[in-house]
Amino acid sequence: MLLSVDVFASSLRPGLIQGDPALRTIEQLAQDLENSHPTDQASKRDTYVDDIVTGADSVEQATRIRSELTRILAFGGFHLRKWTSNRPDFFVGVPPEDLYCEKFREFESIDDMALKILGLSWLPQPDCFTFKVSVDDRRCTKRTILSEIARIFDPLGLLSPLTFFAKYLMQLLWVSGVAWDDDAPDNISLEWKAFRAQLPVLSSVNVPRRMVSDFVVFTTTWFCDASERGMCAVIYCRMLDANGVCTVKLSCAKSKVAPLRKLSIPRLELLAAVLLADLMMSVQEALKPFHVVQDTFAWSDSSVALSWIKSCPSRWKTFVANRVSHIQDTIPPENWRHVRTADNPADCGSRGLLPNDLINQTSWWHGPYWLSQPADAWPRSAFSVDTDSYLDDAGLLRVGGRLSRAFVDFDIKHPLLLPRDDRLTVPLIEEYHQKFMHPGVQTLQNLLAKNFWILSPKRATRWSQEYMHTLQQQRNGTIGRLP
Incomplete structure (x- = not known):
């Protein structure tokens, strides 16, 4: 379950939020009281500016965390307010004035009420993230396009195919040389208007907040791809429970437009593998305190990039050698496998999708169909070429x-x-x-x-x-x- 709380009461915020003193005070409180509260991790690990966002496996554990946080921060004169949770029984004993909203007393009726949690829109009752983007009917210029792209806040990269499409249009605008307040070229303007008209459908996208469910075996699978437009890396969590039921969930993704200096497709595919390696390091670091990952698999549809990655870096020229060395330091070469382009979910993230196409792209949200099947039903070869050999x-x-x-x-x-x-x-x-x-x-x-x-x-x-x-x-x- 999830619980969130505002650390700084409104009366304290103006004086304490200037610079780092408030956060430094919380950190020092956690250190000073570490012996008397050895189970406290939320105040040290899960504090973000003026919010504490943490979780627990049960309501009882969440209630203990609430009590410890309240006692620890009370020593520094902090009064915790705006408590929220995805479980109604968590609010028992919380004064009404300390709730995020009085409506939480009628939890079953707030299924459509969205809260901002670290900039993300969270629906507490169904416990999922959602996206809402307002669209203004303005002239299509470089300034307005960049302004509206900035409204799409997606730190986990869940909408990477969509945001990549927008970033690619922005790159085309820069290449065109159009001024900030001049009308965009007709071809870019038409694509942008089609993109903007479909943005309201994002409100129908609901992504489960809980990424890792109960499991016996927990693995992560990583995919990368590149095109002439850019590159994408995407990571999925795969959980197998005690009954043999497999669940696959989108964890995070990242995309980048290709550099203006032209590179060959194999080199772009190698850059996509570098992007995947960097993203994987961040994900593993985040999962380390909570879960042990049994196996990891990396997939690419580029036979050339795979041949580079699986060979000694000294065999290649400087550009390839440096990047292969970086990849091998992060992902062992034996963990890489070949996947067909049609089964590679990162493919749509390296080319871009319109909103209507993204919400119906099952392979993006859940990975290729065979990922939820037993591992012996996966593509067999650790490396193959695109020749149907x-x-x-x-x-x-x-x-x-x-x-x-x-x-x-x-x-x-x-x-x-x-x-x-x-x-x-x-x-x-x-x-x-x-x-x-x-x-x-x-x-x-x-x-x-x-x-x-x-x-x-x-x-x-x-x-x-x-x-x-x-x-x-x-x-x-x-x-x-x-x-």
Whole structure:
């Protein structure tokens, strides 16, 4: 259950809220009385400016927390007011003048009453967060668009696909060079008006406040994705109870627009993985005092980014190496898995959605359908490529792809899949090099592609060509011996 209280009474607020003295006083009170109140954590951990927002597993525990907070802060002359909770029996014994609102005495009738908790709109009776955005019919300028975007307060990133769409429009405005109070270009204006017209539907979005329910096994799953527009990372909590029932809940998300300096899609996907690693560190730090996470899984639909992450950073150039090193320090490489783009909930967060589309996007709110199934029903391979690969009757890995109905040889429709630096790949390239009289890199790559699908083929064939050229020079005696 949740309980919230205003630390500073109205008469105390003006003098104490200037700077940090009030918060420093509360911190010192908690330290001084730590021995006599060893169970108190709310005053030390859950105090935010002039609010205390904490929780408990039962009404009895919440009542004890209320009593301890009242006694501790009374030593410093603080009188706690504006008590709120999602349970009506918590208010027993609380004077009417100390309630957030007298309506809490009739708890069942306040199902539509929203309170501001750290800037979020919270409905105490159904115990969920909601979103309400007011829309003004104003000229479409850079100033008005930025002003209305700022009204969407979403610190947990629950509306990331929607806020990303708005941030992307803002980036387009900056690129267009339009002045602050000039009308936006027609293409941006049309998209913004469609976006703004749908904002009122956000009032129908209700997100359960309690993220972690009762469980036997608790895991977290992380997804990341990138597009030319930007990148997104999203985290889900997966709880398995004693009856084997699995519950998946959206925990938090974060999105960023792509930098104006053009980057390749694989590099953007790598930046999305960095974003996920940073977000994951924050979530794990927040969960640490409360829950033990048994397993963690990270998912990406980029085979190139996964190949970077699962390799030694020293193999790559500086841009990739630095980011791979950061990711590996946070998320072990073996925890990464490949997911199809269609099953990646972060995909919509990296492209943006209009409000109507977001509220109906089930995969965003609950993750891919298989996430609520037993783990053995999840995508099996820890890493695969986007080629619909399969094992043939001989146990060889072949590419599926879209040529299955083409009137060409079987080996062309389904070439064998080979890694770039495999012990079979190198002599195979050398054989083709000699057989076809040392062709150029592109020609050699095309010849190999008739029967084989080699990962990073340009790098593999270029290395082989340089090696064969050096070998040929050595045989011809054109390279002198060192003294």
